[in-house]
Amino acid sequence: MVVLKTTNITKSFGKFTALDGVNIEVKEGEIYGFIGPNGAGKSTTIRILLGMLKATEGSAEMFGMDVWDDAVEIHKRIAYVPGDVNLWPNLSGGEVIDLFMKMNGRVNKARKEALIKKFDFDPTKKCRTYSKGNRQKVALIAAFAQEADLYILDEPTSGLDPLMENVFQECVLEAKKLGKSVLLSSHILSEVEKLCDRVGIIRGGKMIETGTLSEMRHLTRTNFTVKTKEPITDLNKMKGIYNLEEKNAELSFQVDTEEIDAIIRYISGFGIVKLESAPPTLEDLFMRHYEGTASDSGSQGEL
Amino acid sequence: MLFKGTHSLTKFIFRQRRFKIIIWLLGLILVTLAAASAYPEMYKGDETRQAYALTMENPAMIAMLGVGYDLEDYLSSVGTLFAHEMLLFTIIAVAIMNILLVGRSTRADEEDGRIEMIRALSVGRLAYTSASMIVVVITNLLLALLTGLGLGLLGIEGFDFESSLLYGSILGVSGLLFGSITAVFAQLTETSRGTTMSSFAILIGAYLIRAIGDVSNEMLSYVSPLGWLSRTGVFADNNWGLFLLTLIVAIVILLLSFYLNAIRDLGVGFIAARKGKRHANPFLQTTFGLTLRLGRTNIVTWAIGMFAMSLSFGAVLGDLEAYFIEIEFMQAFIEEESGYTMTEQFITLLMAIMSLISVIPAVMTVLKLKGEENKFRTENYYSRAVSRTNVLGNHYFLAILVCVLMQSLVALGLWSVGQSMMDDALSFGTTFASAFVYLPAMWVVISLATLLVGSLPKLTSFVWLYVVYCFIVVYLSGILDFPEWLNNLSVFEHVPQIPAEDMNFMVMIVLGIVAIVVTVIGFMAYNRRDIAG
Numbered sequence: 001m002v003v004l005k006t007t008n009i010t011k012s013f014g015k016f017t018a019l020d021g022v023n024i025e026v027k028e029g030e031i032y033g034f035i036g037p038n039g040a041g042k043s044t045t046i047r048i049l050l051g052m053l054k055a056t057e058g059s060a061e062m063f064g065m066d067v068w069d070d071a072v073e074i075h076k077r078i079a080y081v082p083g084d085v086n087l088w089p090n091l092s093g094g095e096v097i098d099l100f101m102k103m104n105g106r107v108n109k110a111r112k113e114a115l116i117k118k119f120d121f122d123p124t125k126k127c128r129t130y131s132k133g134n135r136q137k138v139a140l141i142a143a144f145a146q147e148a149d150l151y152i153l154d155e156p157t158s159g160l161d162p163l164m165e166n167v168f169q170e171c172v173l174e175a176k177k178l179g180k181s182v183l184l185s186s187h188i189l190s191e192v193e194k195l196c197d198r199v200g201i202i203r204g205g206k207m208i209e210t211g212t213l214s215e216m217r218h219l220t221r222t223n224f225t226v227k228t229k230e231p232i233t234d235l236n237k238m239k240g241i242y243n244l245e246e247k248n249a250e251l252s253f254q255v256d257t258e259e260i261d262a263i264i265r266y267i268s269g270f271g272i273v274k275l276e277s278a279p280p281t282l283e284d285l286f287m288r289h290y291e292g293t294a295s296d297s298g299s300q301g302e303l
Numbered sequence: 304m305l306f307k308g309t310h311s312l313t314k315f316i317f318r319q320r321r322f323k324i325i326i327w328l329l330g331l332i333l334v335t336l337a338a339a340s341a342y343p344e345m346y347k348g349d350e351t352r353q354a355y356a357l358t359m360e361n362p363a364m365i366a367m368l369g370v371g372y373d374l375e376d377y378l379s380s381v382g383t384l385f386a387h388e389m390l391l392f393t394i395i396a397v398a399i400m401n402i403l404l405v406g407r408s409t410r411a412d413e414e415d416g417r418i419e420m421i422r423a424l425s426v427g428r429l430a431y432t433s434a435s436m437i438v439v440v441i442t443n444l445l446l447a448l449l450t451g452l453g454l455g456l457l458g459i460e461g462f463d464f465e466s467s468l469l470y471g472s473i474l475g476v477s478g479l480l481f482g483s484i485t486a487v488f489a490q491l492t493e494t495s496r497g498t499t500m501s502s503f504a505i506l507i508g509a510y511l512i513r514a515i516g517d518v519s520n521e522m523l524s525y526v527s528p529l530g531w532l533s534r535t536g537v538f539a540d541n542n543w544g545l546f547l548l549t550l551i552v553a554i555v556i557l558l559l560s561f562y563l564n565a566i567r568d569l570g571v572g573f574i575a576a577r578k579g580k581r582h583a584n585p586f587l588q589t590t591f592g593l594t595l596r597l598g599r600t601n602i603v604t605w606a607i608g609m610f611a612m613s614l615s616f617g618a619v620l621g622d623l624e625a626y627f628i629e630i631e632f633m634q635a636f637i638e639e640e641s642g643y644t645m646t647e648q649f650i651t652l653l654m655a656i657m658s659l660i661s662v663i664p665a666v667m668t669v670l671k672l673k674g675e676e677n678k679f680r681t682e683n684y685y686s687r688a689v690s691r692t693n694v695l696g697n698h699y700f701l702a703i704l705v706c707v708l709m710q711s712l713v714a715l716g717l718w719s720v721g722q723s724m725m726d727d728a729l730s731f732g733t734t735f736a737s738a739f740v741y742l743p744a745m746w747v748v749i750s751l752a753t754l755l756v757g758s759l760p761k762l763t764s765f766v767w768l769y770v771v772y773c774f775i776v777v778y779l780s781g782i783l784d785f786p787e788w789l790n791n792l793s794v795f796e797h798v799p800q801i802p803a804e805d806m807n808f809m810v811m812i813v814l815g816i817v818a819i820v821v822t823v824i825g826f827m828a829y830n831r832r833d834i835a836g
Contacts, residue, residue: 050686052834072690080686086679086836088597089414089494092579095587102588103687126579128414128494152686 001028003150003181004049009058011044011205018044020205021058026150026181031172033196034185037290041205042185043083046154049183050080062150076104079143083155083185085135087127093138094123100142112145118167132159144171151175151182157191169195189282201289209289213282220280220288221254224263229271238263250274305565308426312434316408317441324442327400331446331474334775335393336453341782342385343460352377355384362619363649366514368392369533370524381461382538386470391533392778394477395506397446401439401482402502408435409486411495419569432486432564436557439482447475466538472546477532480553481506486560493572500604507608514615528552590689594697597675598668602705605664609657609709613716616653620646620721620729650717650729650737651800655777658741659770659795661709662748666766668702669752673763679836691830699753699822706745714738729802737801743814744794748773750821757829 004026011019019041026032036042047053049060051071060067062074087096097116101107116123121137130138136159143151151172157165165188172182172195186192192199193213201209209216221242226232227250235251236244240259245252255263317324346352352374358364359371369391372383409432412418418431451471455464485502492498509527516524517533524530531549535542567573586592595602672695675681684694718734752766759765773793775783780790790796794814799807 047834050682052682052685052836054831054833071685072688075686075688082679082682082686084679086682088680090597090600091583092581094581095579095583098583099588099593100683100687102583103590103684103689105688124579124581 002026003028004032004060004062004183006045006049006060007058009045009048009055009060011041011048011053012056018205019048019055022202022205022207023210024183024200024207026183028181029176029179030197031176031182031184031195033192033199034183034202035187035192035199035286036202040202042202043154044205045202046080046152046183046185049152050075076106077149078152079104079146079148079150080152081136081139081143081154081156083158085132085139087130087135087138089126089128091127092124093121093127093130093134096127096138097123097142097145100139101146104146104148106146106148108145108147111147112141115141115145115171119164133161133164136160137164140168140171144175147178147180149180151180151184153182154185155187156184157186157188165191189286193282201286203289213285216285217280220285221256222260222280223252223254223278223284225250225252225274225276226267226272227251227274228267229273232267232270235267238266305427305429306433308424308430309433309437312421312426312430313437316434316438320404320408320438323404324438327404328442328446328449331393331396331400332449332453334779335389335450335474336457338389338779338782339382339385339454339462340457340459341784342381345782346381346384349378352381352384359387362518363616365517366615366619369513369529370517372536372539376536376539379461380463380466380538381459382463382466382470385462386537390470390473390537391529393474394529394532395510397443397474397478398481398506399503401443401478402485402499402506404442405435405439405482405485406489406495406499406502408438409489410492410498413489413570414495422569429561429565432561436482436486436560440479443475443478443482446478447471450474461538463538466541469535469537469541469543469546473532473535473537473549476546476549476553477528480528480549480556483553483556483560487556487563490560490563490567491573493574496600497572497574500600504604504608507611511611511615515618518619590684590693591697591701594671594694594701598671598701598705601667602664602708605705606708606712609661610712610716612660613657613713614720617717617720618724620717620725646725646729647733647802650734651803652777653717654713654737654741655795655798655800656774657713658710658738658745659774659777661706661713661741662745662770664709665702665705665745665749666752666770668705669698669749669756670763670766672698673756673760676760676835681834682836685834691834692826695753695756695826695829699749702749702752703746706742706749707739710738710742710745711735733802736806740801740806740811741795741798743811743818744798746818747794747814747821750818750825754821754825754828757825757827757832760832760835 002025004024006022006024008021008023009019010017010021022041022045024032024034024045034042034045044053048055049062049067051067051074054068063077065074067074087093091099094116097112098107101112119137119141121134121141125134127135127138136156140156143153153172157168160168169191172184175182182195184192184196196213198210198212199216200207221240232251235241235253238259239262240256241263242254242256243252346355356371356374356377359368365371368387371377371387376383412431421431422428448471451468454462454467454470481502484505485498488498488501492501509529513524513527513530513533516522516527516530524534528549531545535545563573587596672681681694685691714735714737718729718731721734722728748766748770751769752763755763755766773795776785776790776793776796794817797810797814799805799810
């Protein structure tokens with residue numbers, strides 16, 4: 001079952017087009033990683049999903065209801081954690097957590113207390129005095145204390161320490177175990193790798209890639225380091241070779257996955273002394289998408 | 304080293320605040336000059352000035368405007384009439400400007416983390432404070448010079464150069480004084496709200512102490528800076544000594560703020576914040592409870608201020624009555640003409656002004672929602688199961704309650720004290736009617752604020768322009784001689800002035816309909832627009 005689906009949503013602010021035909025689909029029980037460089041349109045998309053901004057074109061639905069018209073009804077079933085949590089300076093953290101839970105009508109005191117303990121949070125301080133990480137804890141505790149059906153998390157851990165980051169990941173996986181869905185926007189690649197079932201990459205207001213991480217890896221390049229008895233000639237003229245470098249009589253380069261066979265055959269003719277290959281790291285994968293080497297034409301078609 | 308970078312920061316702060324500074328200065332100077340040029344025409348001849356002197360001897364007038372001059376002074380220069388009527392309220396406006404300006408570039412910048420960014424650069428520890436105070440000093444200096452030179456050079460009869468310069472200097476130095484006081488509070492309190500609130504409390508306190516002192520005990524007036532500043536005898540004796548005294552006090556307070564700033568840590572104040580509660584009580588968990596909680600301090604502060612103000616006006620009503628009885632011929636004149644006592648007629652003017660002040664906290668309550676949006680806090684509602692109508696409705700409803708509360712306190716203050724002070728006391732019903740009759744007009748102003756929040760969120764401050772405009776119409780329309788249609792733009796002009804006029808239900812109904820229509824449009828627009836945060 002699909003819990004969240006956007007169809008070609010477009011958002012313009014005056015002449016500026018922030019989103020241009022964004023399609024996202026999150027299935028029940030799935031953790032969907034929503035990633036992209038700063039300013040790509042992640043938060044705008046999320047604000048549309050929350051019914052705070054009205055899409056210029058296209059439609060977005062959650063649980064089969066329209067995100068703009070039925071915002072209040074939808075929000076009873078979701079929990080949202082923003083990247084920048086802005087709280088009322090004069091209220092205490094504990095008061096705000098209670099308020100947030102009450103607003104969605106799902107109060108679970110025992111769970112709340114357990115989470116406050118788990119996140120090692122002091123709820124008696126005024127929000128004014130909390131650091132960024134502590135403000136995020138307020139939103140995270142309120143979100144995970146209510147058993148929502150869909151969690152929308154917009155860079156929720158950018159201020160947390162590694163220990164709390166682990167607690168957060170436990171919470172997400174626990175929610176998944178209960179069959180809940182998660183839309184997670186994040187820049188922390190290890191987090192994405194560990195948690196997400198599928199990933200969508202947005203850049204310049206367009207979705208440029210959607211799929212599982214292994215599918216995406218398949219589409220990228222593998223790193224090789226080789227040493228041969230005789231010097232390899234004309235390697236740079238082969239198809240699918242990138243970043244060729246020579247260091248200490250060793251060659252290192254990257255190869256498009258579909259060209260690996262041809263390349264290995266070619267270099268074996270020179271007498272291999274040493275051959276190392278490494279799968280593309282997530283960083284490589286993301287950098288390739290983020291940097292936009294292939295400009296906009298390098299979107300879905302080529303990939 | 305403490306001051307490194309002050310020069311460029313000064314330019315930086317000026318750039319940021321230039322529009323606000325220019326608008327305030329233009330407004331203050333133009334109103335002053337326009338009013339001044341109207342005076343010779345208004346008070347031609349000795350007879351009108353004698354009548355004026357007589358009116359101004361009345362304690363209520365003294366409480367409101369400060370001590371007046373001797374009759375000879377009134378006769379010799381029309382500037383004295385101008386100074387008596389305009390000086391104190393202009394000082395208050397200048398003080399408000401300075402409190403807002405200083406509060407913004409000290410504690411508010413610190414609270415929002417901007418000073419932290421700047422301190423991380425290669426600038427001295429006192430550079431930002433110095434820069435913001437230099438901006439304040441220059442602004443007040445400009446105000447003093449432009450007003451002084453303007454008045455002096457207009458060549459208005461009775462406005463000699465030295466007196467004009469003193470008038471401007473008084474405005475400038477009072478601005479500096481309240482700017483310095485605000486700078487000290489910026490060090491003491493931990494929040495920008497605490498800073499401006501405490502400074503406003505000092506301003507209101509200074510006004511009340513002066514009012515009570517002026518009427519009952521002159522020594523008391525010297526406790527309040529507004530007491531000294533209204534005693535310079537500008538346009539008559541030109542006592543520069545009091546000006547110098549204020550200047551010295553302002554500089555001492557300013558130095559104190561620098562000292563406090565130098566010895567404290569960034570982000571904290573000398574008065575520490577209290578520890579919070581672990582759980583939210585059930586009332587706070589409702590949207591209305593939250594709205595009320597967030598506006599609580601503001602509302603309570605205004606309520607105390609309004610009540611204190613009306614108590615002090617109530618206190619002088621008795622003197623006012625006695626004063627009118629003395630002047631028999633005047634009494635006869637009023638009795639015959641209108642059938643209402645002078646006290647009752649005074650009440651109508653007072654109520655018009657008080658209701659305009661009462662509407663300020665109500666408008667603030669509605670605009671709070673826009674402020675919350677700017678600070679990305681409405682996201683906390685709209686990402687949860689709370690509708691926009693609910694949130695806006697709560698702010699709107701609270702604003703109406705605030706109006707009723709403030710007007711009740713005004714009426715209660717006047718009535719309760721007036722009761723014991725006057726022989727022929729105002730009845731409870733009349734006092735409350737004269738206050739509540741303004742509620743529909745105030746409702747329209749609240750609706751206007753709602754409309755702006757709903758449809759033109761970037762222009763919400765226009766509602767303040769409207770409030771100021773209404774205030775000018777009430778306070779100055781007689782002096783500036785506006786055309787009828789300009790006066791009619793103010794909703795407060797249409798309100799029947801009870802008890803001096805009869806009740807007019809038609810006007811009330813029309814104002815009510817206007818309020819409802821504007822409100823509905825505002826709510827519809829708010830439900831349709833994008834929410835920034």
